[in-house]
Amino acid sequence: MDTVSNKKVPIIFAHRGASGEAPENTLAAFSLGLEQGCDGFELDVHLSKDGEIVVIHDDTIDRTTNGSGKVRDMTVEQLQAVDAGAWFDEKYKGEVIPRLEEVFDLAPPEIVINVEIKGSCEGKLEPILVELLKRKGRLDTVVVSSFDWKSLKHLKQLEPAIKVGLLYNLNLDHHEHLPAAAGTEVYSLHPNMKRWEPKDITGPQAAGLQVYGWTINQAETMTEAIEMGMDGIITDYPGRLKALLKGTPA
Ligand code: G3P
Ligand code: MG
Numbered sequence: 001m002d003t004v005s006n007k008k009v010p011i012i013f014a015h016r017g018a019s020g021e022a023p024e025n026t027l028a029a030f031s032l033g034l035e036q037g038c039d040g041f042e043l044d045v046h047l048s049k050d051g052e053i054v055v056i057h058d059d060t061i062d063r064t065t066n067g068s069g070k071v072r073d074m075t076v077e078q079l080q081a082v083d084a085g086a087w088f089d090e091k092y093k094g095e096v097i098p099r100l101e102e103v104f105d106l107a108p109p110e111i112v113i114n115v116e117i118k119g120s121c122e123g124k125l126e127p128i129l130v131e132l133l134k135r136k137g138r139l140d141t142v143v144v145s146s147f148d149w150k151s152l153k154h155l156k157q158l159e160p161a162i163k164v165g166l167l168y169n170l171n172l173d174h175h176e177h178l179p180a181a182a183g184t185e186v187y188s189l190h191p192n193m194k195r196w197e198p199k200d201i202t203g204p205q206a207a208g209l210q211v212y213g214w215t216i217n218q219a220e221t222m223t224e225a226i227e228m229g230m231d232g233i234i235t236d237y238p239g240r241l242k243a244l245l246k247g248t249p250a
Contacts, residue, residue: 010225011232012241013114014038015215016057020236023088024064025055026095030106036239040112040232042214045100045129046119052076053100053128056084059119063087065097072121100129104136113138114190114212114234116167117146123154130159139163143212145190153184163187165212171196176207188212188231193221201228216241219249 017029018036030041044057049072056079062068067082076099085095100115107113120126133139145165146152152164165188166178175196179186188210193199201211212232216225222241225233235241243249 008229008231009245010230011040011112011212012038012238012245013040013042013112013212013232013234014238015042015234015236016044017041018236018238020217021239023085023092023095025057025098026084026092027098027102027106028085028092028095030103033238034108034111037242038111038238040114041103041107042114042116042234043100043103044116044118045125046071047121047125047128048076048079049073050075051124051128053125053132054079055098055100055103057118061097072119101132101136104132104138109137109141111141112232113142114165114232115142115144117144117148117151120146120148120151120154123151126151126154126158130155130162133162134159143188143210145188149182149184152186153182156184160185165190165210168192169195173198173200174203175201175211176203176209179207179209190214190234193225199224199228201230205229205231219244 014033016024018032019029022029022032043055045053048054060070065082065084080096084097085092139161143163143165145167147167155162167190169192175189189204190212193213193216210231213230214234216233216235
């Protein structure tokens with residue numbers, strides 16, 4: 001039983017998987033998140049040259065693989081030919097850039113997946129994502145977020161049942177007004193935990209919005225987010241948050 005009395009228990013989102021302890025956005029990082037007891041994944045997506053949605057943060061493969069080049073200029077076969085694990089630790093050699101579909105296949109159906117659109121490729125990614133979510137039965141358990149709110153509006157126009165979340169770095173008193181600015185129905189707000197004061201989420205929650213803060217890695221900030229009643233906490237260290245919620249901090 002959780003020991004956070006009188007507080008709702010937040011969804012633990014493994015940010016890029018358990019990326020504090022495994023190479024970000026790889027199946028190894030998502031598997032480790034599951035082992036550590038996360039409830040959800042946050043991951044970043046781009047479109048390959050041949051129209052496959054792939055899971056990688058940057059628009060190039062240079063930082064997180066042994067290759068180089070732009071994601072959008074490479075086919076999925078080329079992208080999966082490079083190593084995405086050894087840069088982090090030699091023991092992860094052999095990890096590849098996953099296709100989004102592979103992460104959906106890895107995640108048990110109850111795991112919530114926050115898909116962050118990094119590069120929409122001039123609107124080409126959205127219809128492919130809608131088709132994939134429908135085909136994999138993931139409309140209910142995926143929240144699509146982006147700093148590019150036009151991309152989210154585009155998604156909602158294609159499929160009104162999709163849940164979308166606004167990502168932002170703003171310092172605001174009243175976050176609940178953001179959906180009006182986005183011009184579409186919004187499911188969740190994704191504020192940068194470092195960028196706003198005072199931290200008050202009662203307004204958005206009263207407006208029926210979920211609040212998922214990022215990237216919350218230290219025990220003190222995790223405790224602050226729990227005390228605020230945050231609905232979801234996006235962290236590189238899901239095991240640390242799980243232990244804190246159980247009252248057995250590492
Ligand atoms: O979705 C929250 C967070 O992932 C946004 O920033 O750069 O880590 O993708 P970034
Ligand atoms: Mg992200």
